[in-house]
Amino acid sequence: MTTYAIEAQGLVKRFKDTEALAGVDLRARRGTVLGLLGPNGAGKTTAVRIFATLLRPDGGRARVAGHDVVRDAGVVRAMVGLTGQYAAVDENLTGTENLLLIGRLLGLSRRDARARARELLERFQLTDAAGRATKTYSGGMRRRLDLAASLVGRPSILFLDEPTTGLDPHSRGELWDLLRGLVADGATALLTTQYLNEADVLADDIVVIDKGRVIAEGTPDQLKSQVGGQVLELRPVAERDLARAHVLVAAAAGPQARIEGETVTAPVKDPELMPAVVRTLDREGIAVGELALRRSSLDEVFLALTGHRAEPGEPEGNGGAAVREGDDAQVREAELRKAVTRP
Ligand SMILES: Nc1ncnc2c1ncn2[C@@H]1O[C@H](COP(=O)(O)OP(=O)(O)O)[C@@H](O)[C@H]1O
Numbered sequence: 416m417t418t419y420a421i422e423a424q425g426l427v428k429r430f431k432d433t434e435a436l437a438g439v440d441l442r443a444r445r446g447t448v449l450g451l452l453g454p455n456g457a458g459k460t461t462a463v464r465i466f467a468t469l470l471r472p473d474g475g476r477a478r479v480a481g482h483d484v485v486r487d488a489g490v491v492r493a494m495v496g497l498t499g500q501y502a503a504v505d506e507n508l509t510g511t512e513n514l515l516l517i518g519r520l521l522g523l524s525r526r527d528a529r530a531r532a533r534e535l536l537e538r539f540q541l542t543d544a545a546g547r548a549t550k551t552y553s554g555g556m557r558r559r560l561d562l563a564a565s566l567v568g569r570p571s572i573l574f575l576d577e578p579t580t581g582l583d584p585h586s587r588g589e590l591w592d593l594l595r596g597l598v599a600d601g602a603t604a605l606l607t608t609q610y611l612n613e614a615d616v617l618a619d620d621i622v623v624i625d626k627g628r629v630i631a632e633g634t635p636d637q638l639k640s641q642v643g644g645q646v647l648e649l650r651p652v653a654e655r656d657l658a659r660a661h662v663l664v665a666a667a668a669g670p671q672a673r674i675e676g677e678t679v680t681a682p683v684k685d686p687e688l689m690p691a692v693v694r695t696l697d698r699e700g701i702a703v704g705e706l707a708l709r710r711s712s713l714d715e716v717f718l719a720l721t722g723h724r725a726e727p728g729e730p731e732g733n734g735g736a737a738v739r740e741g742d743d744a745q746v747r748e749a750e751l752r753k754a755v756t757r758p
Pocket residue numbers: 430431433434435453454455456457458459460461462728
C-alpha cells in the first residue's frame with residue numbers, strides 16, 4: 416500500500432449554509448507538486464487549512480504522510496510548512512527577528528535558530544535586508560520571507576496557498592525557482608493557484624475543484640487533451656474580416672468559437688472541422704493569413720470545465736492589500752493571455 420504524502424478522502428467542511436468542501440478526494444505522491452486549481456470560493460484555502468490542522472473537517476479524512484490530521488494533529492503540525500494566501504510575517508520585526516522568533520517557538524536553541532535564520536535569509540536572497548523592518552520590504556521580498564518562515568522547521572510537506580498572487584512576473588519566477596529547488600531536495604508540495612500557467616509549469620498533477628467538488632484531475636497534459644484536445648487558430652489577412660470569420664467558424668465549430676486579439680479560436684473535436692473551415696472561408700472570399708492547430712491551454716480547459724475563467728482572489732485577511740504589487744487584474748490578464756498564446 417502506498418502512503419501518499421498528502422491524501423484526502425471524501426473531505427467535507429461546512430460553514431453554516433455554505434458547503435465549502437462537499438466530499439473532496441485528492442492525493443499527492445512524495446516529492447511531487449500537486450496543483451489545486453479552482454475559482455475564487457472553490458474551497459482551496461479550506462482544504463489547505465484542514466491539512467495544516469487549522470480547521471477540523473466535518474466529514475471524510477485527511478492524512479499527511481499517513482497521519483490523520485485530526486487524530487495525529489501534533490505529528491502533522493511538526494512536518495508541514497504553511498505559506499498562507501497573504502504574508503504572515505510581523506512587519507515591525509526585521510527579517511532576522513521574524514525567523515528567529517519562529518525558530519524559538521519551534522523549540523530551536525538560540526544558536527540553532529540564529530544559524531537557521533541566516534541560512535534561509537541567504538538562500539532567499541534577503542541577507543542585505545535582514546536587519547530591516549519587514550514593512551520596508553517589497554511584495555516579492557515579503558513572500559520570500561513568508562516562504563522562508565514556513566521552512567524554519569525543515570518541513571518535508573509544504574502547503575502553499577496562492578503564494579504568488581499579486582506578485583509581478585519577475586518575483587513570481589523567483590518563487591517558482593525556490594519551489595522547484597525545494598521539491599528537487601525531496602519536499603512534497605500542495606500548491607493552490609489562480610495562475611493556470613503556474614500549475615502547468617510547476618505541478619506534476621492537478622486537481623480542479625469548483626464549489627467544493629473535484630471536477631477534473633490529471634497531469635497538465637491529460638487535462639489539456641481531455642477538453643477539446645486541440646484548438647484551431649485563424650487570422651484573416653484583413654482585420655475587417657475578423658467578425659465575419661468568427662461567425663463562419665462559429666457556424667462550423669459551435670458557440671465556443673471566440674475572437675482573441677486578431678485571431679478566431681475554436682476547440683476542435685471533429686477532424687473534419689479544419690478542411691470545412693478552409694472551404695467555407697475560401698468560398699466567402701476571406702483571405703487567411705495564419706491557420707494553425709494547437710493543443711488547448713490549461714486556461715481553455717478551465718473555462719470549459721467551470722464555465723468561467725479563473726478569478727482573482729478576494730482579500731480575506733488583513734494586510735492583503737499591502738503585499739500586492741502592481742495592478743493585480745492587469746498582471747492576471749497578462750498571465751491568462753500568455754497561457755492562451757503559448758504554443
Ligand atoms: N471561516 C469561514 N466562515 C464562513 N464561510 C467561509 C469561511 N471560510 C470559507 N468560507 C466559505 O467557504 C467557501 C470556500 O472558501 P475558500 O476555501 O476560502 O475558497 P478559495 O480558497 O478556493 O477561494 C466560500 O464560499 C467561502 O465564502
